[in-house]
Amino acid sequence: MIRAVLVMNTQGRPRITKFYEFWPVEKQHEAIRNVFSVLCSRAEHVSNFVDAESIFGPAKLLSFPELDFQPKVRRTADSRLVYKHFATLYFVFIFDSSENELAMLDLIQVFVETLDKCFRNVCELDIVFNYSKIHAILDEIIFGGQVLETSSTEVMKAVEEITKLEAASNAINLVSKSVSNWRSR
């Protein structure tokens, strides 16, 4: 399962943080700081994978008190981290061994592609100002720590539908224009 999604800028400031299991705020921040210190010390043109067990600790093992036998194979407890660096932002996914690293790397790609479609030339500021929309997008891609959708067109469709319905159900206008739109005027 995916344990957390972090988006932070190259200064180490978090932009989007989403933990799929509960982490106290202080712990979250410790983790973010640690992740950042690892990421910024990594050279360019190295792999996008980092062993994150020292930061996030081993994943929780499933416990099965109701089973009358001991399961032979338990999920191996480890945390892996995959990141991708775009312009001023780091996109970081933390997950356990039930996911594939390369696939996660592509999931980051899906996320960023969707953002890009949504905001046209997405930049850091779009993310800052459209907090709830970004979360809506993320929720359409990852749900409860599992991959929900991997096609950015589908995600866009879902998000647009939400936006439409939200607009219809209430007079409140959701932020639909992007910063870049506005800038291009």
Added chain:
Amino acid sequence: MEQLKTIGRELAMGSQGGFGQSKEFLDLVKSIGEARSKAEEDRIVLREIETLKRRLLEPDIPKRKMKEYIIRLLYVEMLGHDASFGYIHAVKMTHDDALPLKRTGYLAVTLFLSDDHDLIILIVNTIQKDLRSDNYLVVCAALNAVCKLINDETIPAVLPQVVELLGHSKEAVRKKAVMALHRFYQKSPGAVSHLVSNFRKRLCDNDPGVMGASLCPLFDLVTIDAKSYKDLVSSFVSILKQVAERRLPKSYDYHQMPAPFIQVKLLKILALLGSGDKQASESMYTVLGDIIRKSDSSTNIGNAVLYECICCVASIHPNPKLLESAADVIAKFLKSDSHNLKYMGIDALGRLIKLSPQIAEQHQLAVIDCLEDPDDTLKRKTFELLYKMTKSSNVEVIVDRMVDYMISISDDHYKTYIASRCVELAEQFAPSNHWFIQTMNKVFEHAGDLVNIKVAHNLMRLIAEGFGEDDDATDSQLRSSAVESYLRIIGEPKLPSMFLQAYAISALMKIYAFEVAAGRKVDMLPECQSFIEELLASHSTDLQQRAYELQAVVGLDAQAVQAILPRDTRCEEIEVDKDLSFLNGYVDQAIEKGAQPYIAEDERNGMGNVSNLRSQDQHESIQHGLRFEAYELPKPPMQSKVDPVSSTDVVPVPEALSYRETHPISSVGSTSEAGSSELKLRLDGVQKKWGRPTYSTPTSSTTNSPSEKPANGASHVDSATASYSKSRDSQNTKKTEIDPEKQKLAASLFGGSSQPERRSSTGHKASRSSGGAADGSRGSKAVEKTIQQPPPPDLLDFSDEPTVTSALPSVDPFKQLEGLLDSSMSSTTNHNAGTATIAPDIMSLYGDSTASQDSLDIFHGLSTEPTGATSGETTVTTLPQSVKGPNAKDALEKDALVRQMGVNPTSQNPNLFRDLLG
């Protein structure tokens, strides 16, 4: 940053925020963006918190404003400050009827609250209501919240609704309901165990997305108990086949790959189901081979699927053909320029190496390159691989590299890890005692406080009690060398740990005791003298005590020392008089004098006092003795099958020592454990003779090494012992041949740093050419072995399926040949026809599934067709069979059969043509 600043400036100059946010919020973001330091940022955020606190207290906040406040609260919390004062407003917002507000409310509570937060109780009701809503977006928002906020206490409150949603008309809702149920299962398996069958049912949902979602929970279920899901193997295989053959709607394609995420999940599940199950594995061979052949290795996601295929091939019952193609893929990964692919390649190599150790040899240089790589992640992965490859022949190089790396890093977590790996390898494979001690010294010197305490215990005992060799002289020689090495460490400016000091003095104590007891005169070295004096004034009372004891012991005569520290009693039982009957007289006397009678420990109810503690100590030391076997001597890994090639290495070892050797072989884990408990019993007196209760270690440590086995080791546990012994056989034969090469490599590794790369390659070449002939013969022998080793049924014996092969005896081979020559055309038409006819088929089946409800049957039905094809095609692709009996007619028949089954043409298969030509 630059971008942010310019925009910030524009914003400051410009409008009142054209984005629905107020000027305040824009200012906040801007000022945070421009903050120069963490302190400044904190100040800004704290001011913002004050503002929000004030604002939230105002009466009648318009909803739109409120929404913004909530977002600002989220922002504050994201920046690391406490926003708990506003949680209640987020909770209130979930009650709102307007969709945007409700969604914002849910977003906020999922980010703010833990599943045992007090406020959850206020939300459960709303969630219940929203799960029943007509608006599917409301339902989705509620489901999202459910995943994060519901714990085992609140699951029953929402469970009925979630289960109901499994049949919702919108597939997006069904998908999310499956995932929510999965989350419940992860959090509290007991609460939903009766609903597990739902996941099976959803596997046949007519929406492939819902089917994909159900794979996640099924993966978890299979991980726990593969046996109960063996019946799904054929379903999984047929789904995978359909996915791989692009029978899913185009919208599931990703980078021209058909539903890769579903493929990855399926492959993971199949890997678990096929592990140690030959029958199940055989049904997977065809589809695995197809996917490996078809996957596009130019995209990331294609490689992800390929990697999962390798993992699956390595986990299931081995098939030589598939292993070969997996090895090819690994070669591609390792040769790639991408670090990511190298990483995956190294990982995959580690998985495959147990099954076919000879692959590692081809990639030695690539592996060495990865070890030299500046990328830490890659380096660590490579160490992981080396750990798996370690044998007594290469242990020195590997452990030395590991120690070097350990010294170079500062990450304590990983340091601990790699130190434990070093110790483990050194204990298992040490070529000589001297090397062992030196290595341990290095490890302790650089990671002293991070090493498990029992390691030091074992080392101490080893030195104190000899190495299990008959020759006393070597023992004492080694002891003196050990002492010298300790003295050298002591001489260094800073002793790394108290721990080491303690052991140094204990060692001195024991050695002097031996000397005194043997009646020799003891001259204390000045270094020792000063060390002891230092410790006499140590802050640690424990160290002080040891130092004083040593002083006292040295001053005693031989007989007294013999009595205190008797020699060679390691195997003697010390009987502990638990009842302390020798004190009875004294106790009676005391009671007569009016003392309180003794109250047993459990009656005292946790009244902590000294006698209580001591009895506990005693108890413990009886339960958990020290593990007392020495480290392993170089020896072939397999004890029962002693290989003639390497039998010269075998040194006769006493029984106690041999225990360690059986340890790494997981299949005999139970027996070795029994052995260890025996050992424990025998030994627990020893520590007490030194009067140090601190020596006792928990039993858990004795079984440490199997639990530290790498992740994929676990999946191999189940695999048949036959495959184990097979792979080990070939390992044995290989061991000797790798030796000189490794040595050369090692030399190149430790040679001049100016051009290590080039030298390593030339060194490699030289060794290759010199040992080329031998290598060649050995290699071919190994290959032969692997071909002969597996019993014929491994390769899908035809005799299992007599009806299939005899079905077409009258087909004219020449006609088939014509068809074959025209392969490109016929294959495309064939393929097209296949998809055309079958595609509607499957869609109708999907449609049926909801009506019939008897979901599994459908996939069983589907799978009957592919299984027939499976046997057909695999017979064509199995190499040894067709080589042994080159029969063109057979081959053609098989090919024809395959085509009739609608399987993709096997024109890729070179053997087919070899058959025809030969």
